[in-house]
Amino acid sequence: MADTDRLIRTAERAPVIGPVTMVRLVIILAVLAIWEFLSHSGWLYRDVIPSLVNIGAALFDLLTHGEYYFNLAVTAGEVGTALVLGGSAGIIVGIALGANRFLSKAFESYLYYLGPTPKIIFFPIMIMWFGVGSGSKIALGTLSCFFPVALNVAAGMRQIDKTLIRVGRSFRATTAQMVFKIYLPAMRHPIINGVRLGLGVALIGTLLAETKLSNKGIGFLIINAYSTFDMPRMYAMLIVLFVLAIGANAGVGRLGGLDSIKRH
Amino acid sequence: MTIADTSAPMRRHKLGNVFPAAVGLGSLVAFFVLVELLIQIGVLNRFIIPPPSEIIESFPRVIVEEHVVARFFQTLTECLTAGVMLTVFGVAGGVLMHRFKLLQQACETWIAAMASAPIVLCYPLFLVIFGRSAWTIIMMGFVSALPPVILKTIEGISSTRKVLVNVGRSFNLTPSQQFWKILFPASLPTIFVGIRLGLIFALINVVGVEFLINFGGLGQLINEMAERYDLAGTYAAICFVILVSVLFFMAVEKVERWLTRTD
Numbered sequence: 001m002a003d004t005d006r007l008i009r010t011a012e013r014a015p016v017i018g019p020v021t022m023v024r025l026v027i028i029l030a031v032l033a034i035w036e037f038l039s040h041s042g043w044l045y046r047d048v049i050p051s052l053v054n055i056g057a058a059l060f061d062l063l064t065h066g067e068y069y070f071n072l073a074v075t076a077g078e079v080g081t082a083l084v085l086g087g088s089a090g091i092i093v094g095i096a097l098g099a100n101r102f103l104s105k106a107f108e109s110y111l112y113y114l115g116p117t118p119k120i121i122f123f124p125i126m127i128m129w130f131g132v133g134s135g136s137k138i139a140l141g142t143l144s145c146f147f148p149v150a151l152n153v154a155a156g157m158r159q160i161d162k163t164l165i166r167v168g169r170s171f172r173a174t175t176a177q178m179v180f181k182i183y184l185p186a187m188r189h190p191i192i193n194g195v196r197l198g199l200g201v202a203l204i205g206t207l208l209a210e211t212k213l214s215n216k217g218i219g220f221l222i223i224n225a226y227s228t229f230d231m232p233r234m235y236a237m238l239i240v241l242f243v244l245a246i247g248a249n250a251g252v253g254r255l256g257g258l259d260s261i262k263r264h
Numbered sequence: 265m266t267i268a269d270t271s272a273p274m275r276r277h278k279l280g281n282v283f284p285a286a287v288g289l290g291s292l293v294a295f296f297v298l299v300e301l302l303i304q305i306g307v308l309n310r311f312i313i314p315p316p317s318e319i320i321e322s323f324p325r326v327i328v329e330e331h332v333v334a335r336f337f338q339t340l341t342e343c344l345t346a347g348v349m350l351t352v353f354g355v356a357g358g359v360l361m362h363r364f365k366l367l368q369q370a371c372e373t374w375i376a377a378m379a380s381a382p383i384v385l386c387y388p389l390f391l392v393i394f395g396r397s398a399w400t401i402i403m404m405g406f407v408s409a410l411p412p413v414i415l416k417t418i419e420g421i422s423s424t425r426k427v428l429v430n431v432g433r434s435f436n437l438t439p440s441q442q443f444w445k446i447l448f449p450a451s452l453p454t455i456f457v458g459i460r461l462g463l464i465f466a467l468i469n470v471v472g473v474e475f476l477i478n479f480g481g482l483g484q485l486i487n488e489m490a491e492r493y494d495l496a497g498t499y500a501a502i503c504f505v506i507l508v509s510v511l512f513f514m515a516v517e518k519v520e521r522w523l524t525r526t527d
Binding site for chain 2: 105113116
């Protein structure tokens, strides 16, 4: 009974909004107030920082028109296909490199150093190989996605508990059984982490390719808004894109039971 | 155990690494020879994939006629400028957030989320603000690479061993002395990891934005060659950028190892 009273008193004393939430609210409000002040100050070029009201109106306009969802579906389709192709290839290559020390010594350094190179520079080649349509965007996304998945899976393979592998071998498991019963379940976290990184870079690769040469997709809409100097619309699209990208990243992380959405 | 005893396994280990490396390099050469043969016999279209021999031949032309050295230094300058800004603002931001715990608790998740956001997609916005200039490229490299530097700085300072902090306290160090004599030196290895990641992100974004806005150094070179439909030149320029990127990563890794060596 005494414990219950104490709990009730503690609950009564606890503030409705915690200090962290309060700081967050203050930061958000301060940023919005500074933004609105700058938009009316005339210190910057007109429309570079549009009024929040205009951005809100553009956001509403964006989300209530079917055109945006069509382009979102195009980009989502390209990124999804790139993730499936690049992710599958990355898992296969990662397992091969992680399971075989010789292959790892022979080829992994190439992947390690090619991984962080800027993939957008391959876009002219992708256009020549796959045309100016969705194919070249998917190809660039696939290429971007392959490296982080392959490297994470290879590193994950090497961290598998040796006892599990010995158990599999003592049961005379075939290669396919070893892959599906031992390797893949034991590497759930590295694979999900690789897919999460792969999703991020596939999204960036696909969208950048769309901004360079495309007539559909979110990247095209962003560069189109820039070309027509429709700044509120551009801000609205960037806001929605950031929310979707961060949400997708966190979603994949949560799917794999990863604690944080930190990139490294 | 004598020195001779220990050197024999080491030699074997080195020899054990040489053979796989030779196989890796040999496979790469064999792949290019195969592509050359397939193009020469007409299986692959030479107007889509130029023969590797033509790409190699075009290297001197691209280097001389396209002023590759000047372009390389332009890209390097943009990248290093972004790197200096990253180091100053990223480390200062991380220190500030560690100093004010409430700020850290409020903002760390946001910064981690920003690290996963496609910030480079803001390049049209930066084009409007800074114009089609080197500053658009530098600022894009800086902003895209800032989150890992801040996060690694916080991680480095927060993971300082408790015993070191207690030693500082037992000497009655002031907060400033505690930071400069204990926390900062202890967190330097992790901070360098953040700066290395930041520099890699900066290079990726600098070259990418150069290509996209057709301005600046090596990124623009690829765009120009592609627009001229100089196939061999485009492939040669891409090879050159890959080579520069790889050398840059290796150099940054070496510098990090040198700065964080313990002996």
